[in-house]
Amino acid sequence: MTHEHLHGHEHPHTHDHDHDHAHDHGHSHHHDAAPLDEESRAVLDLSVPDSDLPPAALARRGFLRRAGLLGVGIAGASVLPGLGAEVAADQRRTARRAPRHGYAWLAGDHHIHTQYSPDAQYRVADQVGHADAYGLDWMVITDHGSVAHAKIGVEKVNPDIRAAREAHDDILVFQGLEWNIPSAEHGTVFVHPGSHEVAVLKEFENSFDGTVNGTVSQSDAHELEALKGLDFLAASVTSGRVSDAAFFANHPARKGLDTPHELRNWRERQPHIALGMEGAPGHQAAAIPSDAHAGNGRGYYDNTPSADSWPGYPAESYKTFGGFDWMTSTVGGLWDSLLAEGRPWWVTANSDSHTVYLDDSVRPPGEDTSAYFSANGQYGDPVHSSVPNTSNGDFWPGYYSRTHVGAERVSYAAVMQGLRAGRVWVDHGSLLESVDVRVRKAGSRDPGYPLGMALPIRKGQRLELVVTVTTASRPNWAQFVPKLAKIDLVRGAVTGPSSDRDSFRAPDTSVVHTWDTTGKTGTLRFVHQLGRAVDPFYVRLRGSDGKQLAPGVYGKATDPAGPAIDVVGNDDPWDDLWFYTNPIWVIPS
Amino acid sequence: MTTSSSSVVGGWRSPRDAEHDFRDAVALLGHRVAVASTHVVPGREPGSRQIAVHASDRTDDLSEGARAFVYPGVDGLRGRMRVSDLLGRSAIDAVEGLAGTEVGADAAIDTLDFVRPVLRDGRLVLQVAPAADATGPYLVPAEVPNPTPCCAEH
Numbered sequence: 001m002t003h004e005h006l007h008g009h010e011h012p013h014t015h016d017h018d019h020d021h022a023h024d025h026g027h028s029h030h031h032d033a034a035p036l037d038e039e040s041r042a043v044l045d046l047s048v049p050d051s052d053l054p055p056a057a058l059a060r061r062g063f064l065r066r067a068g069l070l071g072v073g074i075a076g077a078s079v080l081p082g083l084g085a086e087v088a089a090d091q092r093r094t095a096r097r098a099p100r101h102g103y104a105w106l107a108g109d110h111h112i113h114t115q116y117s118p119d120a121q122y123r124v125a126d127q128v129g130h131a132d133a134y135g136l137d138w139m140v141i142t143d144h145g146s147v148a149h150a151k152i153g154v155e156k157v158n159p160d161i162r163a164a165r166e167a168h169d170d171i172l173v174f175q176g177l178e179w180n181i182p183s184a185e186h187g188t189v190f191v192h193p194g195s196h197e198v199a200v201l202k203e204f205e206n207s208f209d210g211t212v213n214g215t216v217s218q219s220d221a222h223e224l225e226a227l228k229g230l231d232f233l234a235a236s237v238t239s240g241r242v243s244d245a246a247f248f249a250n251h252p253a254r255k256g257l258d259t260p261h262e263l264r265n266w267r268e269r270q271p272h273i274a275l276g277m278e279g280a281p282g283h284q285a286a287a288i289p290s291d292a293h294a295g296n297g298r299g300y301y302d303n304t305p306s307a308d309s310w311p312g313y314p315a316e317s318y319k320t321f322g323g324f325d326w327m328t329s330t331v332g333g334l335w336d337s338l339l340a341e342g343r344p345w346w347v348t349a350n351s352d353s354h355t356v357y358l359d360d361s362v363r364p365p366g367e368d369t370s371a372y373f374s375a376n377g378q379y380g381d382p383v384h385s386s387v388p389n390t391s392n393g394d395f396w397p398g399y400y401s402r403t404h405v406g407a408e409r410v411s412y413a414a415v416m417q418g419l420r421a422g423r424v425w426v427d428h429g430s431l432l433e434s435v436d437v438r439v440r441k442a443g444s445r446d447p448g449y450p451l452g453m454a455l456p457i458r459k460g461q462r463l464e465l466v467v468t469v470t471t472a473s474r475p476n477w478a479q480f481v482p483k484l485a486k487i488d489l490v491r492g493a494v495t496g497p498s499s500d501r502d503s504f505r506a507p508d509t510s511v512v513h514t515w516d517t518t519g520k521t522g523t524l525r526f527v528h529q530l531g532r533a534v535d536p537f538y539v540r541l542r543g544s545d546g547k548q549l550a551p552g553v554y555g556k557a558t559d560p561a562g563p564a565i566d567v568v569g570n571d572d573p574w575d576d577l578w579f580y581t582n583p584i585w586v587i588p589s
Numbered sequence: 590m591t592t593s594s595s596s597v598v599g600g601w602r603s604p605r606d607a608e609h610d611f612r613d614a615v616a617l618l619g620h621r622v623a624v625a626s627t628h629v630v631p632g633r634e635p636g637s638r639q640i641a642v643h644a645s646d647r648t649d650d651l652s653e654g655a656r657a658f659v660y661p662g663v664d665g666l667r668g669r670m671r672v673s674d675l676l677g678r679s680a681i682d683a684v685e686g687l688a689g690t691e692v693g694a695d696a697a698i699d700t701l702d703f704v705r706p707v708l709r710d711g712r713l714v715l716q717v718a719p720a721a722d723a724t725g726p727y728l729v730p731a732e733v734p735n736p737t738p739c740c741a742e743h
């Protein structure tokens with residue numbers, strides 16, 4: 001048998017998967033060589049609830065379960081249910097080589113606030129205008145979930161967004177919101193534009209936002225509310241109310257609120273909705289030296305544990321490293337622990353733009369109070385103040401943080417599909433013009449498999465990694481041309497689901513190769529031999545301007561020159577630039 | 590010698606709130622304690638947690654994982670000083686830098702008037718992070734007194 005028979009719905013609850021899931025896996029699987037009959041497939045397919053199985057099939061499943069061969073107990077077996085669950089089931093339909101002409105790489109940002117957020121101030125038109133000018137191709141308006149937003153703002157912002165779509169031909173503007181995830185942090189939720197985009201977001205917010213419903217604090221019951229919220233989004237797609245919906249966890253390690261098991265639960269519950277997390281938070285200007293920034297952490301990562309924080313997180317998890325969240329920046333850390341399970345979970349980089357460093361606009365006097373906001377669901381339009389604000393900690397969308405998505409065409413649907421497929425890399429300060437990563441049979445002229453893919457490859461096949469990087473040739477928005485100093489190749493074994501749902505360690509993952517790119521410009525091409533495919537593994541890339549390096553959290557052997565911990569109150573984000581790609585898995589069979 | 594100690598499980602969400610309420614109560618009762626610490630304990634709902642306070646007349650009455658906010662010498666930890674001074678003036682046994690941050694005995698530390706060591710393997714350990722200003726690099730406690738609140742004015 002092959003691993004794609006096993007789906008990731010190992011959670012004990014039952015739900016009607018034909019209606020609750022956005023994805024169309026249902027009972028139609030993609031078997032290359034499938035000697036299994038229909039009943040055997042159903043027995044092994046954990047997305048088929050027990051209640052749907054005939055008695056004999058249920059007995060067979062029960063036997064397998066008791067023998068530890070189904071669900072989490074299968075880790076030691078020769079199949080990889082994590083991958084079977086997710087990579088294979090989700091991606092086999094799109095499991096194809098990259099198109100010869102490549103993808104349209106569209107830069108975007110899924111985390112942007114406006115005057116409909118109680119801690120922000122700009123018009124939608126301001127944010128879209130700047131994002132367009134700074135070169136973004138897509139963006140998501142994500143005002144905070146709140147009582148006022150659920151009642152007023154979520155509707156009131158929509159005409160502004162539709163007007164911005166009309167006014168800007170070169171940028172896709174999604175409507176979303178920043179979800180107060182029950183029992184956890186914040187997250188971006190957004191939908192494909194359509195006649196029901198507001199209705200779906202409004203019902204979602206009223207039903208599942210932690211602030212609106214008082215479910216923010218950590219508890220088992222609240223964790224379940226988050227999963228129900230994801231079910232709702234999936235059902236909204238299945239029912240056709242919206243044609244797509246997605247969720248990303250925002251600033252996941254900032255306060256220790258997103259436990260490792262919650263990340264796993266979200267992904268397993270709705271793998272077509274829960275797509276990943278911010279690898280780098282916004283607020284990247286928060287620790288630029290100024291009197292008002294003394295004591296600030298970069299990204300406003302200057303928090304410490306509360307009762308709702310997961311006690312298992314170390315103190316350094318509350319800090320950023322090279323501007324990136326500890327979950328992502330730590331080689332062999334939390335993100336790698338998910339990838340080593342074969343669990344697709346993508347990283348992004350966004351502005352979280354509320355109020356921009358050195359911008360001189362302010363909320364209009366009289367329409368700047370919380371009473372005004374509560375009554376109107378928004379503040380008044382910003383006005384000029386003549387005084388550059390040094391206490392603000394954000395950049396405009398596109399100014400510093402970019403999430404690049406490999407899209408098959410330029411459309412809302414294609415951006416969402418690219419995000420879902422994991423064809424995503426991120427950078428700060430326009431460190432690179434482009435990066436293209438492929439894995440292919442050694443010596444072939446095949447275009448290879450792109451980011452986010454799991455290669456269905458024969459055991460013993462020789463493979464190579466092809467990296468094509470175009471360095472920056474134009475100045476960034478700080479008026480200098482960034483210089484790429486190095487690229488690191490990170491590689492880890494895929495070992496199947498961890499028995500510890502709260503694991504944040506991938507001890508086998510490390511930096512295995514570094515390309516010194518000092519002084520090199522233009523389009524650089526590197527071919528790296530990955531050897532014969534024997535055991536499953538994954539690779540991902542990371543690169544830097546080389547200005548702020550330090551051994552990684554797990555030591556020099558794991559990461560000899562990784563991002564240094566960021567400095568409180570004095571961290572120039574332009575002098576510490578990084579890019580990260582999402583992974584490619586190799587799964588020999 | 591008689592000693593007394595007490596623990597209060599007050600449903601607090603943050604250690605700082607717990608400290609604040611505890612200090613109010615202590616001031617009201619006019620009682621002095623030798624050590625006081627916060628702890629994370631299970632909450633009422635399954636899977637929930639809350640902050641508890643433990644206080645004692647005995648200076649060694651701290652349990653593993655305790656985050657101490659009253660301990661010998663804490664009142665002298667104000668403003669900037671050298672790491673060696675901080676160790677000499679208080680019951681803190683060690684200063685440890687986060688993620689490889691170097692901590693020399695002569696390194697400057699700004700206490701921010703808020704120093705909260707944690708008892709680990711029987712030793713009071715203060716974790717510190719790198720900071721810098723126009724005067725150069727220094728250290729600050731990893732736990733700062735005024736974290737940026739979420740969804741408030743930045």
